[in-house]
Amino acid sequence: MTLNSGASPATVDLTAVIVAMIDGEPCILTVQSGANDRDTLPCGPLQPDHRTLQAGLRSWVEYQTGLRLGYMEQLYTFADRNRAGGDDGPADQDVRPVSVAYLALVHDANPQTGRATAWQPWYDYLPWEDWRTERPPVVDRLLADLGDWRDQAPSAAKRRRRAERLRLTFASGSTPWDEERSLERYELLYGAGQVAEAWHDQGREPPAGILGRSDRSMATDHRRILATAMGRLRGKIKYRPLLFELMPPTFTLLQLQRTAEALSGTRLHKQNFRRLVERQQLVEATGQHETRTGGRPAQLMRFRPAVTLERPAPGLGIKAGGRSTRRA
Amino acid sequence: MTLNSGASPATVDLTAVIVAMIDGEPCILTVQSGANDRDTLPCGPLQPDHRTLQAGLRSWVEYQTGLRLGYMEQLYTFADRNRAGGDDGPADQDVRPVSVAYLALVHDANPQTGRATAWQPWYDYLPWEDWRTERPPVVDRLLADLGDWRDQAPSAAKRRRRAERLRLTFASGSTPWDEERSLERYELLYGAGQVAEAWHDQGREPPAGILGRSDRSMATDHRRILATAMGRLRGKIKYRPLLFELMPPTFTLLQLQRTAEALSGTRLHKQNFRRLVERQQLVEATGQHETRTGGRPAQLMRFRPAVTLERPAPGLGIKAGGRSTRRA
DNA sequence: GCCATTAATGCTCAGTTCGAGCATAAGGAG
DNA sequence: CTCCTTATGCTCGAACTGAGCATTAATGGC
Known part of the structure; x- marks a missing residue:
């Protein structure tokens, strides 16, 4: 039983859902496709000079958008045959499109991007x-x-x-x-x-x-990939300190909360959110204060990177939603 | 920016970590490879007639081992170029091996398998x-x-x-x-x-x-894939009712606990485990009793499949390990 | 039948966490 | 100075957790 015997050729596409917070909204980087007016996610084929999938994706995104990616994780691999169908023209029957999707988070949030790319609020899709x-x-x-x-x-x-x-x-x-x-x-x-x-x-x-x-629509299965990314991110911020990959170097606790809310698409209880963050010791005060809060000035906090290494599963154990799920 | 332009050819391997409980031990299905004595996981190339990755894997496993897979989920996609290196012979430099790994769970646990396959306790690896x-x-x-x-x-x-x-x-x-x-x-x-x-x-x-x-060693990166599967499964039984995919139709609570322990590789507190399972209403009594327990007979339980649809995240919220993780 | 052994099962208790809300502090706008 | 807004501190009851004691019901010896 040998491996790789009788395999059909396939091309491997790398696709990225790149998330950044812009004006308090979670946005994804999109590329305007030429043919029809539907947006696409940044993507490109895996090439021989790519050492790993991650490296390949990094280089594609950097080439297409000039963006240097920070945090990154694999999402899912799609290879349904009907993917290539639709009105994009006839699919090549001999080559199956396999696409490996990644989730990436960036702090920058530089709204003006090069070429035909744009940041779009993910709730538009x-x-x-x-x-x-x-x-x-x-x-x-x-x-x-x-x-x-x-x-x-x-x-x-x-x-x-x-x-x-x-x-x-x-x-x-x-x-x-x-x-x-x-x-x-x-x-x-x-x-x-x-x-x-x-x-x-x-x-x-x-x-x-x-x-x-x-x-807003998206090319091929890119909206499905976006939905995958959204679910993954929403789940993961609850037990890993991913939020900070989207925050500026310093921030107030309310900004942090708004980010969590924006990603989850839900509301959180303010005092309890603070309690959680403080108990977990995820952040530390910088000593400075943000005065343009519209109310009492807030302490500016910074992420305490040590936690990544300190505890098994740092992250805000957010319990959004979840009214009464108890037995009748 | 078109997709699939200039892509290098790749073959896509489907690899399965198939887990079953045999005599209380988590075992994986392995295939004896010919060349050297290292075991491999069941795998095979994705073929044109496979509608989806899952379908392809199902058909490969059924062909190689005669096993019908039940629960299944995608684990990870590996494509590092050094994968093909090593002493398996020179790698084909033009074709990159991409392998999509799946985790599958089966109840059967029929120890005698066909051909060159065998169930091996995963802790052997x-x-x-x-x-x-x-x-x-x-x-x-x-x-x-x-x-x-x-x-x-x-x-x-x-x-x-x-x-x-x-x-x-x-x-x-x-x-x-x-x-x-x-x-x-x-x-x-x-x-x-x-x-x-x-x-x-x-x-x-x-x-x-x-x-x-x-x-025990394994071919190429199969042991890494196994480690991935183990981690995923250990995490997921805590919030999804996956355990039951490995249990016989009826079982005692201790059997269920032993399965959770065997997968997690840790010990659990018996009374608290029962409390958890009962509170979640994951199981119901069949009315029958298991008498060969060595002590007082235990109720035979069965999984209550309704839960899958009832609540957001059923599963035993096991908190194995985790002594003092508190602040200093 | 009596006893030791083994598990199953029931129950308690203190410490912790969680959800919700009250209360106070400290800025800015008028 | 007053109102509005946000920051921040604190409390309280409900629920959950970790740990262990106690009782029940089989089995195997004797």
């Missing part, structure tokens, strides 16, 4: 994910359409299954909103034909009112 | 990971050698960094053992030349006493 101020209006419309989709299930069993998935991902009934399930939500929407990509992938034109038809 | 009964003896030897490695660092800064990594991964000093860091431990050992693969990858013969030299 996944508007149902932002619950910071209110239940997003689009959710109401979606829930109505998804209700129809559920009722049109071909069998009673499937109807039940759809109902469960709906309840779990979209917080209907007493189930609380779980901000980490962004990928599940996207995939449910895809399966229900509620995002434009679901139609494009079948070579059809999405009907009016479908998400990403007229408003 | 990573013996320093089993802390169920005691601090594994091999850890003492490793700590000594790793101490030398630390002291031989080329600079003071690197020495400090090595010391921190050591403390964090190998629980020296007051830092508690963190069973989830299996991959970090493997990589530290690799970097310190304490596993045979580190030497093989440079085309050198490992000196005596190196882990995996005479005892």
Whole structure:
């Protein structure tokens, strides 16, 4: 049983979801694609001179956008055959597109980028994910359409299954909103034909009112990759000090909280957030104060890098959402 | 900026870490490789007729071992160029080996498998990971050698960094053992030349006493993949009901606990474990009893599949290890 | 049948964490 | 000076955790 025998050729694309905070909003770096008006994530093929996947991605991003990436982690590898379908032209049947997606975080947030790149708020692409101020209006419309989709299930069993998935991902009934399930939500929407990509992938034109038809859409499966990144990041800030990869060198605790909220798409209790951060000793005071807070000046804090090495799992054990999940 | 332009060809290997409990031990399915005596994980190239990566892996495993896989999740994608190096013969410089690793769990645990496959206890490959009964003896030897490695660092800064990594991964000093860091431990050992693969990858013969030299070793980077799988599984059973993918249809709470312990490589408090499982309502009594317990008969339980759909994040919130992690 | 052994199962208790909110401090705008 | 805004300190009850004691119900010897 040898390895690599009879393998079909494949090309490996590296794709990056690069996140930065700009004016308090989580933004991703996008590249305007030429053909249609849909944005793409920075990406490029793995090349022979790339020592590792990470190195390859770094060099592509630096080449395409001039950006030096900081924190980086692998997200997922996609290789579904239908990826290449859709209206981007006929796919090469012999070469399967394999794409390895990475999540990267940068502090810089220099809004003006070179070439055809731009920072876009990530909620432009996944508007149902932002619950910071209110239940997003689009959710109401979606829930109505998804209700129809559920009722049109071909069998009673499937109807039940759809109902469960709906309840779990979209917080209907007493189930609380779980901000980490962004990928599940996207995939449910895809399966229900509620995002434009679901139609494009079948070579059809999405009907009016479908998400990403007229408003922000993305090429191929890039919005799915974004949803993956969002879920991963939302989960990971709870147990690793990733937030600080997005913060400037010094910041106030409220800025830190706003960043956590912006990423999670939820609201947090201010005093408890401070308690958490302080207990974990993730930050230390610089001695300076920020006076332009609109109220009492706030201490400027800095990340205490030692924690990375000190404790097993540093991070703010945020428990966003999660009303009563107890037994009846 | 087009995708897939100028890509170098790559072959995509699918590799599976297939875990089953056999006689209370976590075992992985291995394939005896022909050339040298090192075991490999079941794997095979992605082929054009595979619709998805998962489907491809399923079909490879079924073909190689006759096993139908149940639960499955993607682990990581490896593509380091040095992968193909070592004493397996010269690597094809033009084709980069990309391997997508999956974790799969099976209930069956039918010890006799077909062909050249065998179930091997996973601690045979990573013996320093089993802390169920005691601090594994091999850890003492490793700590000594790793101490030398630390002291031989080329600079003071690197020495400090090595010391921190050591403390964090190998629980020296007051830092508690963190069973989830299996991959970090493997990589530290690799970097310190304490596993045979580190030497093989440079085309050198490992000196005596190196882990995996005479005892269990694995082909190419399969042991690294195993370490990845172990860490993932150890982490995930804490918040997802994965344990049940490894259990028979009915089981006692102690059996469930032993499985959790076997995977984590740690011990758990019995009464608290029961409390946890019951509070989460993960299982329900079948009404039957297991009498061959050696003591008072135990209720036979079954998994309550409804939970998968009921709550956001079911799973036993196990807190293994973790003595005092508090502030000084 | 009696006893030691082994597990299963029930229960307690103190320390910690969590969610929520009250109260006070310290700036700026008018 | 007063109001508004944010920072920061503190409290309280509910829930959760870690650790251990106590009781129950089998088994194997005798």
